[in-house]
Amino acid sequence: MATLSLETLESLLQPYLPAGIPAGVVEKLSAYLELLLKWNARTNLTAIRQPEEMVRRHFGESLFAGGLVPEETGTLLDLGSGGGFPGIPIQILRPEIAVTLAESQGKKAAFLREAVRTLGLKTEVWADRGEKLAGRFDVVAMRAVDKMGEMIPVAEALVGPGGHLMLLTTRIQLEVLNRAATTVQPLPGSLDGVVALFHVEQNG
Structure with a gap:
């Protein structure tokens, strides 16, 4: 199984973190990529098969969102x-944040637990539907979620007062959602991809 050198990884990730990649991040992402490739061969974590494309689309875009x-x-x-996007790369980039990964599909949740253990992260894995989560979070992030329009109210209900909803999506999807974002940043190297932040004032 072809894995990429640390130098190749770093050069692929550079556009997503133009201010520089913190020490230790590339090494952890290299171990993550190895695990992702191994598991993806038998469990469909991502439709993307090329390691370089995985690094750009999954790691790079998640790190950009983390920034x-x-x-x-x-x-x-x-x-x-x-498969842990954007949560695991954000955890690697921002170790001070307490990250929780919510994934209701059993095989994917098993992969997430293995990734967290292998990479030595403090990340929590919630292997159930998001609606059943009791806590509130400063930021709730969603990327390429099925039926995003339906999931937004679920996500917003999990944002603590004054917190943020973060969507990794496309400009077209944003127009369909018809919601005013606080900030919208284009994803490097993407024709239509954006990271949109929405400020959530109050919740229940």
């Missing part, structure tokens, strides 16, 4: 985490 997470964030939920 946009507000400084004061203490807790972050990755809702519908799948």
